[in-house]
Amino acid sequence: MAGAPPRGDDRPTASSxxxxxxTLLSAASGVxxxxxxxxxxxxxxxxxxxxxFAVVVTVTAFMLGLACGSAAMAERAAQCAxxxxxxxxxEAGIALFALLLPWGIHLWTPLIDAAxxxxxxxxxxxxxxxxxxxxxxxxxxxxxxxxxxLLEAWKQYGRSIGTAYGSNTVGAGxxxxxxxxxxxxxxxxxxxxxxxxxxxxxxxxxxCLDRPRRLRVQSASEPVPSPALLLNYxxxxxxxxxxxxxxxxxxxxxxxxxxxxxxxxxxxMLFGIGLGSLLASRRPDSRMMGWLPWCASGCAIAxxxxxxxxxxxxxxxxxDSLGVAMLIQGLLLAALTLPVTxxxxxxxxxxxxxxxxxxSWLYAANSLGAALGGLLYVVLIPRIGSSGALALAALxxxxxGLILWRSRRAWLGVPLVAxxxxxxxxxxxxxxxxxxxxxxxxxxxxxEDAIAIT
Numbered sequence: 404m405a406g407a408p409p410r411g412d413d414r415p416t417a418s419s420x421x422x423x424x425x426t427l428l429s430a431a432s433g434v435x436x437x438x439x440x441x442x443x444x445x446x447x448x449x450x451x452x453x454x455x456f457a458v459v460v461t462v463t464a465f466m467l468g469l470a471c472g473s474a475a476m477a478e479r480a481a482q483c484a485x486x487x488x489x490x491x492x493x494e495a496g497i498a499l500f501a502l503l504l505p506w507g508i509h510l511w512t513p514l515i516d517a518a519x520x521x522x523x524x525x526x527x528x529x530x531x532x533x534x535x536x537x538x539x540x541x542x543x544x545x546x547x548x549x550x551x552x553l554l555e556a557w558k559q560y561g562r563s564i565g566t567a568y569g570s571n572t573v574g575a576g577x578x579x580x581x582x583x584x585x586x587x588x589x590x591x592x593x594x595x596x597x598x599x600x601x602x603x604x605x606x607x608x609x610x611c612l613d614r615p616r617r618l619r620v621q622s623a624s625e626p627v628p629s630p631a632l633l634l635n636y637x638x639x640x641x642x643x644x645x646x647x648x649x650x651x652x653x654x655x656x657x658x659x660x661x662x663x664x665x666x667x668x669x670x671x672m673l674f675g676i677g678l679g680s681l682l683a684s685r686r687p688d689s690r691m692m693g694w695l696p697w698c699a700s701g702c703a704i705a706x707x708x709x710x711x712x713x714x715x716x717x718x719x720x721x722x723d724s725l726g727v728a729m730l731i732q733g734l735l736l737a738a739l740t741l742p743v744t745x746x747x748x749x750x751x752x753x754x755x756x757x758x759x760x761x762x763s764w765l766y767a768a769n770s771l772g773a774a775l776g777g778l779l780y781v782v783l784i785p786r787i788g789s790s791g792a793l794a795l796a797a798l799x800x801x802x803x804g805l806i807l808w809r810s811r812r813a814w815l816g817v818p819l820v821a822x823x824x825x826x827x828x829x830x831x832x833x834x835x836x837x838x839x840x841x842x843x844x845x846x847x848x849x850x851e852d853a854i855a856i857t
Contacts, residue, residue, distance in 0.1 A: 422560040425556060426570050428605055429570040431608075432574065432602075433572055433577075433578055434574045434581060435598055437575040440461060442582050442586075442598065443464075443465070444458055445591055446591065447539075458648070458651065459777050459781055463536070463778060464538075464543060465539060466543075467543070467771065469546060469770040470770035470771035471767075472548035472549070472550075473550050473764075474764065476547075476549075476550075477763035477767060479551075480555045481555065483552065485613055488610060490549050490552040491607070491610045493548060494602050494606035495606035496542075501599035505592040505596075547770065550571075550763060554763060563756070564755045564762040568762075568766075569677045569678065569752075570681070572673050572676050573673070574677075576671070578673075580666060580670050583666050585597055585598070625762075626761065628760040628768070632754065632765070633768040637768040637775075638803045639750060639800060639803050639804070640768065642797075643773060643796075644772075645793075647669075648777065648792070650668050653790065654668065657713060657714035667729065668736060674737075675745050675747070676744050678745060679744060679749040680748040684752045691753050693810065695753070696804025697816070698742055700801035703743050703793065704794065706793075707794065710831065711831045711835040711836055715836070715837070719839065788849070790830045791828045801820055
């Protein structure tokens, strides 16, 4: 028997039909993962009654679980003889958890409500936050553990991390929109069951695809990234989540309600990240590291600079239905955010190839940074507002990228970006955001939700 090919240069061991099936299953896995996240946000929102807080708690639990699961499986996945079978077991376990969750909510809600009278508002929110974190981090950790296994599955077809991450994330973009279709017609419990059924179907497909065709001989695993690389990519993850939350908050002032804008932002960001990863896997040029931080940072600032124009146009726009409004506003969000998200998606395959390291550790570091970014958002909003948080996120996207690029001349442009970020770090006055309804007005104080009509 011939020796196994070196890791990172695996030869395809299956047909192109198998690769197509794995592409579809990877995308479907992404659909279920983010559909769960949106539905969990809805669940936590019903418990808290505060949409922004529910979003932060859910996203933090989700990203923390992804980080823990990916880190725990990063080394073990390389020694797994049948990664698709184990991935299928994880998908089935998550689906079973989702099927049991409505029943668990029915049991725990009376217990939490009974304790409400004995807690102050702050204690009440801490209690629900801890319960939500404990409940949601576990299935998210199973999702995170599935990412290294997905990488190993793709290596059997000779594909790179960009293909694995990109196909899964493009599916995740569709998963952000799926609950918007299911909730109005099915309700929360049945929507959760429908997504869980899709998860079980993905698990069954992975079991079928896992039928071994030849014996695999394992070789040395890829090296763990350096602490500096993990730290900088983690900061990029924190900046990405901070940017996402600021976009949700700011665009929900002028667009649809928070949960709809959250779904649209999630879909647009994930589609862009997935597409960026796929494009970078096709052209893994290390020179991309030079322009990625500038594109992400500059276009994030531009999206904030264009907010008054977008808000003013939407003030006069008329939509025939909610579906038409979501479509047009989704396209508008895509135009404003796509350059940033393409850059964010390209980072993982570019860094993995440039430094020849285990991409699962990078994924874990980025997810952990995103979880911390959600907590940072809660701290920053009362102090600098969403505009300030977005401007800070733009700088945090730039600086780690320049550190990783290691070009001294590139730092000469940082003061210009800092000045541009500072110029848009304060929410525009109401007369600029609503130029017709608030023409000639003067702001007496700022409260970001004051101009929202829901």
